[in-house]
Amino acid sequence: MEATCLIEFTSSGTLNINQTALCFLKTVQQPLQVVSIFGPKGTGKSFLMNKIAGIPRGFPLSLPGCPHVEGMWMLCLPHPSLNGHHLLLLDVEGFDPEQGDKRKETTLFILAVLLSNVFIYNTQGEATGEELQKLIHIKELPHLVNATSNEDPYIAFLSDHLPDFVWCVRDAALELEVEETMALENCIEDILMTDNGADDSPVGLINKLFSHINLFEICEPFPGFRNLNPELVPDTQLRFIFKKQIQKLQQFIFDRRPTTMNDRRNSNGQILASLMVSFTNKLSSGDIVILKEVFEQGIIEEERKHLDYPDRNFQINTFKNEDERTCTLLPSDQDGTGLSNWETGYQRKEEFNCMESSHHSSKVRGSLTNISSAPFSMENPICLIDSDSSGELHVNQEALKILLEVQHPVVVVAIVGLYRTGKSYLMNKLAGKQKGFSMGSTVESHTKGIWMWCVPHPLKHDHTLILLDTEGLGDVEKGDDKHDCWIFALAVLLSSMFVYNSLGTIDQNALDKLHYVTELTEHIKVKSSLNNESDSCLFARFFPAFIWTVRDFSLKLKWKKQLITEDEYLEHALKLRPGSSKKVQDYNSTRECIRNYFPSRKCFVFERPTSKTEELQNLEELTEDCLEPVFVKQVQTFCQHVFETSKAKTLQGGHTVTGRLLGNLAVTYVDTIRTGTIPCLENAVLLLSQTENSVAVKQAVEHYEMKMKCMILPTDTIGNFLELHAVCEKEAIQIFMNRSFKDDERKHQQQLMNMIKQSFERFHQKNEKESTDRCTTVIVHVSQELEDQMTEGYYFKPGGYSCFRKDLMDIVEAYKAFPGKGIKADEVLKAFMQEKEVIARAVLQTDVTCTEKEKQIEDERLKREAAELQRIAMEKKSADVQQMVLNQQKSYEENVRQLKIKLEEDRRSLLEELERVIDQKLKEQALLKDEFHEKAEKLEAQILSLQKEKKAAKSTSFLSIAINALGIIASLVLPGPEGKIIGVGAKILSQIV
Structure with missing residues (x-):
């Protein structure tokens, strides 16, 4: 601030x-x-x-x-x-x-x-x-x-x-x-x-x-x-x-x-x-x-x-x-x-x-903004997803509580691979610690389920890095391939960077052990309305970046006597064979899935950390000085790449995931798996959006009411009240926009507008009541002496009208000079004067010192004064009504302004997503064009479809649709003809946009 x-x-x-x-x-x-x-x-x-x-x-x-x-x-x-x-x-x-x-x-x-x-x-x-x-x-x-x-x-x-x-x-x-x-x-x-x-x-x-x-x-x-x-x-x-x-x-x-x-x-x-x-x-x-x-x-x-x-x-x-x-x-x-x-x-x-x-x-020299807390950090990892004795998966409630506290965007790095391949060591290095995830030194698999470690991101200070270390795949004691498939699928679904860890080389044997990727379409759906074949081409848009780490690599990176990079080594291993035989299809199956699902690919090879077997069994106890310098440098390069290139986890449509959302995602996916159905990205996002949008409405309304309760009532004018309301409403809308997503039909925004309107009316009524009570207290007190003298009949005497008139005017002046009466000051004064007008006429009629002519003149003056008070009160009421109408218009305009900002941000996220996938698809097409003409043509169709969607996203039609929807909502929410005016104005605005 x-x-x-x-x-x-x-x-x-x-x-x-x-x-x-x-x-x-x-x-x-x-x-x-x-x-x-x-x-x-x-x-x-x-x-x-x-x-x-x-x-x-x-x-x-x-x-x-x-x-x-x-x-x-x-x-x-x-x-x-x-x-x-x-x-x-x-x-x-x-x-x-x-x-x-x-x-x-x-x-x-x-x-x-x-x-x-x-x-x-x-x-x-x-x-x-x-x-x-x-x-x-x-x-x-x-x-x-x-x-x-x-x-x-x-x-x-x-x-x-x-x-x-x-x-x-x-x-x-x-x-x-x-x-x-x-x-x-x-x-x-x-x-x-x-x-x-x-x-x-x-x-x-x-x-x-x-x-x-x-x-x-x-x-x-x-x-x-x-x-x-x-x-x-x-x-x-x-x-x-x-x-x-x-x-x-x-x-x-x-x-x-x-x-x-x-x-x-x-x-x-x-x-x-x-x-x-x-x-x-x-x-x-x-x-x-x-x-x-x-x-x-x-x-x-x-x-x-x-x-x-x-x-x-x-x-x-x-x-x-x-x-x-x-x-x-x-x-x-x-x-x-x-x-x-x-x-x-x-x-x-x-x-x-x-x-x-x-x-x-x-x-106030600048706007006041909320100050966020520091990124969340854990001392040690904790189990996030585990399975019971019957094999059913469960989300650990303690881990879920921790995630609910993480309010920052999260970068989620998950690692999978065969058991006893050193996954935990790499994850500990990403956490910047020597120890953390359990490593073990025997042939027994140590990590069970999926373990989580939240640490501050070393480069992105407003992000939290969440590391997911998974249970080793292919454990002979476990013998449950289905369980491994779900662990693999959950790691893909929850991460923004996916690391596959293997030993030796990337050969057919290594690829065969990665058969889980070929079964992803059986365990994950993007859209509930599409079949597996058409669904698979959408995975690239929503799947994480892919890194293959090869441990204990001892070969030279050469191909046809030419030095190649690690990435070229991976791409060569993923190269497809021409032909349509069963053998060729089996050979290409895993490779095609990796190329289709993970267009962003990276490879790292690591030499053996030490040549001594007994040291390998206690790797977490060794300092870097005891390890091979080449291995230490390779690990540092890997960690630096992860830190520099990993992006925040996003949902379909580009909405950034926080720890709270990640925890809800884990619960949604695990619950779906337990029911025996296939997790669907589209359904999961819709379910999360309903929950998050409801919470966003609640948070926004609570913020509005909390800020409005800070207001000192009564306010001197309706303008003061509306100005403070506008500030509170603007902040509330911002809170809603920051947390909500996929509110395509603007139902939750309509709910927010309704609830703020109702809360506004309660505060407005309270403001009027406070003003009425205070004005009544003041008028009663300043007129107490007049009331006492009237009770005693003091004014019913010769010359009494003149005394009554003077005392009444003194009361009016004292009342007007009294500060802080609020918006009902004129109305209370008018009611008081109307009440005293009857008494004034009675006193006037009994005052023998006044002639009939004078009484007639005074009577006319009383009527004029009453009419003047009535006029002032009516003008003020009319001005207040006009201000209320203007406030409703401003409220709608503020909703539209912030909605446009949010939609523009969503559109930028969508365009980034589409451009990334199109770029990767074009590279993939270039690799296939010469050898696989048929596959290249299919890829061409996918690219054209993505480009068409990108063109549609660049247009402003979605803005006009959203604004028109909001205008219809406004015509229902806002009372009277002003709501209808705003609705018509929204249609015109949507056409201009």
Whole structure:
């Protein structure tokens, strides 16, 4: 994410929290380390924080002649040294030691201290006691913050709850070497122990309240730093000592592990958001922050969040909880202070709570994106598919749970081959480990079923490498060839790169042992409607890349006295014989299947790893120094090829597979096999798409509702509400699009539109109810004195109408001046005035001081005012309806926009798939053309069919069909004539596209 305004002060001096930033924090589930910075203006705080973050442009800099940074800004990024953690940096507006707003500065200081694990106090010049004495804001800390409710505020044990204090002195003299840490330690100790360090002085309070205090002196980054824009100066021009000092500061900060909720700080973004709201509410209302109470409330919120299936109606928004308590207590006015004091307190709360979304968006410099976690890693392999005593295959539930946690795209490498051929050794090398998959040292087959090992991909940092080591084929003890066929087929179905491992040479004997490939059409179907013969030509589109590894290879790679490559050796071994006899057909059978099913082929040969038999039996115990150098290099070449060329596993149509999808695929295939039917790729993908699309809808709707619950109700205008809804809806649609696939009839997208519409209407009704309740509370309170006087008959006297009129107008003005009433303010006022119009006429008629002429004039004025209120209410209602219609149009357009992006991505994936297969088929055709004219012609027909499909995929007709379908859905989902308008517009748009 880019730097975002988190907390700001309004012109009236009240606090605002950026609702968008708050919602983003709640999505960060990883542990957070929070670093905040505070100090005088112009000391280079933002520049230092950007250097700590390791990015050239992060927080906006306060440059000469430009506005300075206001409030508190945040920047969230993955932690540089703690895996699975995130770093949250808080950049606080600089304070003016002489003329600053001390209340505002103190509030920001206390928030920076309470929210952080490391607090940086940034000054410029020299490390002197006078610089620490400028931190006068710390004097208010023990007055406004207590550890528990029963402690003396001046002797509270706050140090257990406060962060590390880091004093950064900028533009320090160059004479001080980076390594002279002892001098800095002595310097800070001398300053803290001076006479200036009295208990109630800033220096004394720093020494008393912070357990860990550290000093870092940092020189000027480069000559003339204050006169240039630092963002324009490359790192190469920064002083070497400055960079060393920054590195030392970074190391110190990153070594501080994030504390937990039970200790003194939040553990993730959800808790930090809850703490921030609680702290800000307390400081805004003038209440003392009791840390124990705030932390306990945060623990309760966290426990609710971790329920197996949390109540979707649970209000996670702490703002709302505060509002509800305020609305319950305020009208009673129990302290008897009257309307003015109550109104002042309520107004502070409302100005803090009510934030306009347009104001938020102006403060956000970039879009907020979800931050993904690091690729999944396992310490040891685990069995993925096993068979029971009766021979039935089963998916290991523990392995399935692991796969469900892998949210990244997966590259799946499977290896098959005869038992005791060294498959596990190669897989351990791919995992970067000496040991892992069981190797064994006897003639007995060790690996049973299919074993899985998930490790981070060494080259693709956002992918997970999944290695599948299979049970050895041809085990004489097992004697079940059917079982071997299913293991072979499952390895093909689940992998994106398929390795066949054999011993010796690629000769007829080796090919005969690979007879499982000829039986693939008996165990796998691509489409349920095609027969085996026509089905087999489609395998090349969906089968993995093929590698044949030949172990203990001792021949020279020569053919007809010419050196050949390993790949040429494989292609020569796969060369077909002309003729149609039974013997020729048997000879060509396996070769044809390999050439047809695996157009992408590669071969690696490996010499014996060692000449000593006893060493071969304990290969996993040997280091590379003990092995033949040629063998070690061959293994390295093999591993490098796998890492560089292996692609993410995809489904039919190009949809990328994650660990979760791979686990579901394994379950689908194994369940199908157990029923005695043949796994069909098309059916499996359709079944998975139904499940995934349903989950995608659920996730998208839950995200939408979670973000909408962060909204502070009531909103001031319907526009504010619709703007925030649009942001939440856009993110929800994106979540759906990222996870869904093969929603060809747009049924699940229709379901998403329906559910978001229903949820939107619930929030809209809630917004109206909140506004009505609040406006009613306000109007009742401000009119209480009028009601009392009416009850006592105060206005039924000579001159009473004039008094009634004046008091009524005062109530209207007080009501209109009251902030945060929401979208029903005019409607509630109209109802109130209609009610009082009847009383006004009665008072007017009994007022003897008014002549009949005056009464008639007043009566006409009452009618005009009532009509004016009616007109204002009707105009507002009409404007709101128009905005709702416009919102529906925008909602449909956003669905179309994201659908077009997804369809374009799907089309690119399909074209890549088709181009790859066509290229391989053309190569195959060139090999067959001279010797096998009939086979070449069949291949030509396949190529023409693929090219025709490619041409169709390049056209835009599929876009128009999808958009037209979405338009029909919109006409059903959206209410009234606007839905029909969108449906017609979609047809026109589809024709244009």
